Amino acid sequence: MYPVRPPDFELRAYYAALYDAWGEQHWWPAQSRFEVIAGAYLAQNTSWKNVEKALRNLRRSRALNAAVIRDMPLARLEALVRPAGYFRQKALRLKQFACFLQERYQGSLDRMFAQPTAALRQELLALNGVGPETADSILLYAGAHSVFVVDAYTRRILERHGLVDQRAGYDQIRELCERSLAAIGAADEVAPGRTVPSPLAHRPSRMSCARLSPATRRYNQMHGLIVLAGKLHCHKQAPNCEGCPLQRFLPS
Numbered sequence: 001m002y003p004v005r006p007p008d009f010e011l012r013a014y015y016a017a018l019y020d021a022w023g024e025q026h027w028w029p030a031q032s033r034f035e036v037i038a039g040a041y042l043a044q045n046t047s048w049k050n051v052e053k054a055l056r057n058l059r060r061s062r063a064l065n066a067a068v069i070r071d072m073p074l075a076r077l078e079a080l081v082r083p084a085g086y087f088r089q090k091a092l093r094l095k096q097f098a099c100f101l102q103e104r105y106q107g108s109l110d111r112m113f114a115q116p117t118a119a120l121r122q123e124l125l126a127l128n129g130v131g132p133e134t135a136d137s138i139l140l141y142a143g144a145h146s147v148f149v150v151d152a153y154t155r156r157i158l159e160r161h162g163l164v165d166q167r168a169g170y171d172q173i174r175e176l177c178e179r180s181l182a183a184i185g186a187a188d189e190v191a192p193g194r195t196v197p198s199p200l201a202h203r204p205s206r207m208s209c210a211r212l213s214p215a216t217r218r219y220n221q222m223h224g225l226i227v228l229a230g231k232l233h234c235h236k237q238a239p240n241c242e243g244c245p246l247q248r249f250l251p252s
């Protein structure tokens with residue numbers, strides 16, 4: 001077991017160390033806001049490789065569009081998203097999102113994302129199959145809202161470093177990360193555009209290069225960097241700390 005440290009939170013230093021080691025991750029790799037939303041639904045309980053296959057099918061069928069998905073026969077949509085697994089459930093949920101967008105915002109993502117963050121978050125959470133991670137991924141990566149996405153890697157790393165304990169809820173961790181990263185001053189800001197040969201970085205895309213506020217940009221970058229740390233080093237069964245940029249922060 002790892003000891004739980006008091007909340008003298010050092011996440012800013014973690015961010016700098018990860019960014020220094022691996023630079024820009026260009027997450028989320030998408031050409032449009034709707035592609036991010038579709039990806040967020042499809043990414044549940046599967047690998048990104050499978051999501052890419054399903055997105056490719058949707059792109060080839062010119063179906064990366066809410067109106068097209070809304071009007072498409074369900075069986076056709078199921079066939080297109082099949083590579084992402086749970087395809088019946090995911091196709092239905094994507095259709096439900098497209099219907100929600102039409103009924104509540106006349107099909108306009110501009111109108112939807114113009115809502116205050118907290119109110120829109122509640123609306124997204126009320127949709128079938130949208131939990132906090134999916135809602136916040138949509139808010140941050142499609143809507144450029146200033147929210148941090150907490151995933152299993154975030155929780156695992158913070159727990160192993162004694163920064164949160166196992167009882168911490170999603171929103172508690174999210175607020176902790178947001179507070180810490182938002183507090184970075186201009187003098188401590190990492191220089192944008194750092195490119196390092198990084199094994200899992202994505203190619204720049206329209207969405208990953210969008211203009212963001214400084215705090216939103218940090219939330220965006222940090223999530224991608226944490227995913228990389230989780231994939232390369234902080235494995236579920238046994239962490240491989242050797243060479244991990246966060247090794248020097250481990251509690252003794």
Ligand code: SF4
Pocket residue numbers: 157160161229233234235239240241244245246247248250
């Ligand atoms: S692998 Fe990295 S993030 Fe995970 S416990 Fe070790 S040093 Fe920390």
